[in-house]
Amino acid sequence: MKIPNWYELILLAAAAYRLWRLLALDDIFDRPRRWFLRLGDTWEKDGDPVPDSYRAGWAEFLLCPWCLGAWLSLGWWIGFQAWPHAAVVVAVPFAISALVGAAAQALPSD
Numbered sequence: 682m683k684i685p686n687w688y689e690l691i692l693l694a695a696a697a698y699r700l701w702r703l704l705a706l707d708d709i710f711d712r713p714r715r716w717f718l719r720l721g722d723t724w725e726k727d728g729d730p731v732p733d734s735y736r737a738g739w740a741e742f743l744l745c746p747w748c749l750g751a752w753l754s755l756g757w758w759i760g761f762q763a764w765p766h767a768a769v770v771v772a773v774p775f776a777i778s779a780l781v782g783a784a785a786q787a788l789p790s791d
Contacts, residue, residue: 696775
């Protein structure tokens with residue numbers, strides 16, 4: 682079993698965070714997320730009636746960084762164990778994206 686060094690660990694952790702945020706919160710996946718959770722086209726904002734087919738358990742799992750995040754982290758770990766170099770190479774764009782998002786939130790918007 683290979684243990685990542687500090688640099689690889691930071692890259693893998695940032696990539697797991699970014700992938701969780703992409704799947705759970707980012708607008709680009711609103712449509713597939715709505716389809717998966719069976720929200721349909723009727724539910725648009727808070728206060729609208731939630732469809733009977735809504736998958737509340739899956740929504741809680743998807744939005745929880747401790748739940749989905751743990752499984753995504755496990756996926757990155759397995760990928761790192763199987764192909765260490767490839768996992769780190771694939772993690773780099775996700776990690777950079779996570780850092781850009783964090784910097785955008787931390788810096789004041791002028």
